[in-house]
Amino acid sequence: MKRIAGNFLAALALALTVVVFAHAALSINGAGASFPYPMYSKWFDEYRKSNPSIEINYQSIGSGGGIKQVTEGTVDFGASDGPMNDEQLKAFQDKHGFGILHFPTVLGAVVPTYNIPGVTGTLNFTPDALAGIFLGKITKWNDPLIAGANKGVNLPSAEIVVVHRSDGSGTTYIWTDYLSKVNDEWKNKVGKGASINWPVGLGGKGSEGVTGQIKNTPNSIGYVELIYALSNNISYGSVKNSSGSFIKADLASVSAAAAGAANTIPDDFRVSITDAPGKNAYPISSFTWLLIPEKFSDAAKRDAIKGFVKWMLKDGQNYTEQLSYAKLPKEVVAKEEKALAKVQ
Amino acid sequence: MAATTTVPSAGPISGSRSFLSRLRDGDEIARLITFLFAGSVVLITVLLILTLWQESALSRHKFGLHFFVTRLWDPAAEQFGALTFIYGTIVTATVSLAIAVPLGIGAAIFLAELAPARLSDALEFFIDLLAAVPSVIYGLLGVFIVVPLMRDYAQPALKNTLGFLPLFSGPMYGIGFLTAGIVLAIMVIPYIISVSREVLMSVPRDQREAALSLGSTRWESTWKVVVPFARTGIMGSIFLALARALGETMAVTMVIGNTPTISASLFSPGYSIAAVIANEFAEATGDVHLQALIELGLVLFLLTFLLNGLARLLIVITSQRGGAAAHA
Numbered sequence: 001m002k003r004i005a006g007n008f009l010a011a012l013a014l015a016l017t018v019v020v021f022a023h024a025a026l027s028i029n030g031a032g033a034s035f036p037y038p039m040y041s042k043w044f045d046e047y048r049k050s051n052p053s054i055e056i057n058y059q060s061i062g063s064g065g066g067i068k069q070v071t072e073g074t075v076d077f078g079a080s081d082g083p084m085n086d087e088q089l090k091a092f093q094d095k096h097g098f099g100i101l102h103f104p105t106v107l108g109a110v111v112p113t114y115n116i117p118g119v120t121g122t123l124n125f126t127p128d129a130l131a132g133i134f135l136g137k138i139t140k141w142n143d144p145l146i147a148g149a150n151k152g153v154n155l156p157s158a159e160i161v162v163v164h165r166s167d168g169s170g171t172t173y174i175w176t177d178y179l180s181k182v183n184d185e186w187k188n189k190v191g192k193g194a195s196i197n198w199p200v201g202l203g204g205k206g207s208e209g210v211t212g213q214i215k216n217t218p219n220s221i222g223y224v225e226l227i228y229a230l231s232n233n234i235s236y237g238s239v240k241n242s243s244g245s246f247i248k249a250d251l252a253s254v255s256a257a258a259a260g261a262a263n264t265i266p267d268d269f270r271v272s273i274t275d276a277p278g279k280n281a282y283p284i285s286s287f288t289w290l291l292i293p294e295k296f297s298d299a300a301k302r303d304a305i306k307g308f309v310k311w312m313l314k315d316g317q318n319y320t321e322q323l324s325y326a327k328l329p330k331e332v333v334a335k336e337e338k339a340l341a342k343v344q
Numbered sequence: 345m346a347a348t349t350t351v352p353s354a355g356p357i358s359g360s361r362s363f364l365s366r367l368r369d370g371d372e373i374a375r376l377i378t379f380l381f382a383g384s385v386v387l388i389t390v391l392l393i394l395t396l397w398q399e400s401a402l403s404r405h406k407f408g409l410h411f412f413v414t415r416l417w418d419p420a421a422e423q424f425g426a427l428t429f430i431y432g433t434i435v436t437a438t439v440s441l442a443i444a445v446p447l448g449i450g451a452a453i454f455l456a457e458l459a460p461a462r463l464s465d466a467l468e469f470f471i472d473l474l475a476a477v478p479s480v481i482y483g484l485l486g487v488f489i490v491v492p493l494m495r496d497y498a499q500p501a502l503k504n505t506l507g508f509l510p511l512f513s514g515p516m517y518g519i520g521f522l523t524a525g526i527v528l529a530i531m532v533i534p535y536i537i538s539v540s541r542e543v544l545m546s547v548p549r550d551q552r553e554a555a556l557s558l559g560s561t562r563w564e565s566t567w568k569v570v571v572p573f574a575r576t577g578i579m580g581s582i583f584l585a586l587a588r589a590l591g592e593t594m595a596v597t598m599v600i601g602n603t604p605t606i607s608a609s610l611f612s613p614g615y616s617i618a619a620v621i622a623n624e625f626a627e628a629t630g631d632v633h634l635q636a637l638i639e640l641g642l643v644l645f646l647l648t649f650l651l652n653g654l655a656r657l658l659i660v661i662t663s664q665r666g667g668a669a670a671h672a
Binding site: 061062063064065067068082085088159161166167168169170176190191192193194195196197198201202203204205209212213216217 | 597
């Protein structure tokens with residue numbers, strides 16, 4: 001009995017040393033957006049394989065939470081689907097005495113998805129049709145604004161049921177940011193945000209809530225992330241871009257939107273690339289960002305984070321497509337590599 | 345051992361024992377510890393209100409009492425009002441109690457008074473199981489089973505028969521106040537049955553026997569003697585159900601439609617206080633938005649407080665009348 005206990009204690013001591021040893025590794029904490037979470041967790045995992053001494057933990061608590069926590073200083077970096085606004089930047093500056101930088105990591109897109117009995121093909125949507133439907137001004141599927149872009153499709157004269165996200169979400173931010181850009185009435189009456197006051201429609205919780213509602217409700221329309229639509233085999237429509245062509249979202253057309261906007265991207269990367277120029281650009285696309293403070297008091301942490309971002313921009317981008325995220329265009333990567341020097 | 349030796353001295357002279365001896369015997373320690381436990385309930389409640397109050401300062405100052413009567417909830421324009429959410433919370437809780445109270449009490453009467461003991465115990469086991477099912481499961485059940493049934497069968501049937509009432513008019517999406525109320529009813533029925541059954545079973549045998557010996561039937565003794573005797577406890581079970589219905593978040597948000605509306609129709613999609621907090625809190629970036637959500641938490645607290653107080657008042661009134669009837 002004694003010997004067993006002795007063995008047990010020895011094993012425990014060994015286990016503890018291993019744990020302590022493992023914890024001697026540098027631990028970095030981040031929090032924020034849930035949309036890129038699968039990508040980030042894959043990256044952190046892969047990065048750790050080549051850098052076993054660095055452990056990056058990420059909590060996907062939502063963009064709002066990420067901005068709040070990095071501002072409070074409870075995490076080393078944040079992540080967000082929408083750029084921080086001027087007020088939030090000022091709050092960070094006031095609290096810490098230095099600024100915070102945005103680094104785009106991957107691209108996401110939002111697609112219109114619908115359920116119309118008898119319509120199986122891909123529908124084309126003009127910006128005005130989408131805004132009109134979500135404003136509640138277009139109420140029937142055979143409205144000329146929809147039918148005009150879908151010659152040959154037999155659209156029913158049924159009432160349109162609009163479905164939107166009820167939970168605050170980066171997806172809603174991108175969708176409403178796009179509608180605000182392409183439609184003045186939307187911009188003035190509704191505006192953009194992670195949660196907004198919807199003129200019409202039913203709210204579903206999460207992407208699964210929206211798709212569930214659409215599947216269950218004939219003649220409905222809603223919006224989901226491209227990655228969600230791809231991984232769940234949900235059919236979705238094409239949207240007319242600023243060059244006048246109807247583009248069905250895929251990884252290439254989303255990257256094309258970022259490439260189209262590359263020349264006009266400001267140095268702080270706080271930019272919306274919805275309705276971007278470019279013949280093949282899908283118009284409802286967006287970056288998602290890492291939020292990294294300009295200064296670190298701990299040099300080891302700073303080097304580790306910079307090392308990760310450098311790796312993410314180069315090797316990390318190779319992992320994006322297997323997880324259905326669109327990769328950053330070369331122009332943006334080059335620009336970010338330069339901006340990384342600002343982190344001290 | 346110490347405890348047994350003091351037993352004879354307990355009783356009339358216990359008050360004269362010195363503080364020290366009572367301390368040594370553990371009475372004072374037990375008193376103090378249990379007092380702390382009981383006091384912590386009050387402390388937690390006070391701290392909760394205080395925190396909600398402090399954290400919603402911005403929103404309270406900006407909107408004042410208008411918060412309670414404003415329908416608009418517009419995070420993009422930072423304009424917030426709670427009226428639609430208060431309405432949705434009260435309507436769904438009312439619908440759920442209207443369904444759950446008669447069903448739950450009826451079932452409890454059967455289990456306590458009429459069913460054989462073995463059947464009653466077996467069913468009680470299932471009822472306790474139902475009470476332990478997580479609310480997200482009820483929500484999923486709502487989305488996949490109740491919503492399609494409502495849209496395809498229940499709502500058209502109601503519209504065809506009772507459609508002249510504004511309650512059952514308008515487009516039928518399957519989701520909305522009525523569906524949320526039904527799902528809530530399913531969730532709270534186990535509470536009502538379980539507590540009411542216990543209360544009914546604890547009614548003294550003499551009460552039943554007295555009624556029977558005076559010539560009343562089994563049902564008369566149950567309905568006129570046992571149920572009135574247990575009324576306070578049954579009311580308690582209804583409070584528990586009401587509290588759960590007011591605060592339920594997950595299951596409600598999955599079937600209510602999440603659209604801030606005030607509509608006479610129970611078919612209309614709506615929104616409840618708990619649901620909007622759960623939906624918008626994580627991504628609320630603006631300070632006013634966040635604080636308005638916290639103020640909604642405060643409103644829900646007040647609403648629960650108010651409804652509970654009203655219900656308690658109802659008990660006091662009815663139990664006085666019941667007491668008077670018993671004396672007559």
